[in-house]
Amino acid sequence: MISGIILAGGAGERMNGKDKGLVQWRGKALIDHVIVYLAPQVSHLAINANRNIILYQERGLPVIQDKVQSLLGPLAGIEVGLEAIKTEWLAVAPCDSPLFPNDYVQRLYEFTQHNRLALSWVRQNGQDHPLFCLIHRELRNDLHNFLHQQGRRKVLDFFESHGSAMEFSEELPLFANFNDEESLR
Numbered sequence: 001m002i003s004g005i006i007l008a009g010g011a012g013e014r015m016n017g018k019d020k021g022l023v024q025w026r027g028k029a030l031i032d033h034v035i036v037y038l039a040p041q042v043s044h045l046a047i048n049a050n051r052n053i054i055l056y057q058e059r060g061l062p063v064i065q066d067k068v069q070s071l072l073g074p075l076a077g078i079e080v081g082l083e084a085i086k087t088e089w090l091a092v093a094p095c096d097s098p099l100f101p102n103d104y105v106q107r108l109y110e111f112t113q114h115n116r117l118a119l120s121w122v123r124q125n126g127q128d129h130p131l132f133c134l135i136h137r138e139l140r141n142d143l144h145n146f147l148h149q150q151g152r153r154k155v156l157d158f159f160e161s162h163g164s165a166m167e168f169s170e171e172l173p174l175f176a177n178f179n180d181e182e183s184l185r
Helices: 030-041 053-057 074-084 104-115 137-149 155-160
Strands: 002-008 044-049 089-094 119-124 127-136 164-168
Touching: 002 030, 002 074, 002 104, 030 044, 030 089, 030 104, 044 053, 044 074, 074 089, 074 127, 074 137, 074 155, 089 104, 104 119, 104 127, 104 164, 127 137, 127 155, 137 155
Parallel strands: 002 044, 002 089, 119 164
Antiparallel strands: 089 127, 119 127
16 A cells, blocks of 8 residues: 655745645646546545645645745655655655656556665656655655755755656656646646
8 A cells, every 4th residue: 555645835936925736727726636646546645735724624635734844845745744654655746746647656666666666756758757756664764864964955865865766758748847827828
């Protein structure tokens, strides 16, 4: 069994401070698109959010806040996700990327098993999409030390020292982040 978390804890700086998960696209909030694709791929699903908690709770999923409210970035959301799960694995998806395969979690899991990894993430056409990842709970302490002892924040710095990317070859424009108003069109 694999748990899942949707990262919606950011400040939305490139979206003029809007809560990206709640921004509307094609008639519903971005996070609702992500829930539709991710929920069937995992046994348990939660949302990591640091504001608009009640609006996220309305989706009927547990909402987990970062331990430290100083916006440590997406790794802080992954950290609380790893602490909350009861399964060995945590699948992660960002709230602002509503287009992804309905089997990416299974594909990452098979990749991690085949390569004996504790962490894998998506790469498409040579571009890393590290917030679409699968991480084993054994990396909890390493991630905690990276964030809180070393004071580091760069996702790929942590990921590259603990795992590997898996190339996804789909031709469709998958995994794109909707980071600004222009990308929503």
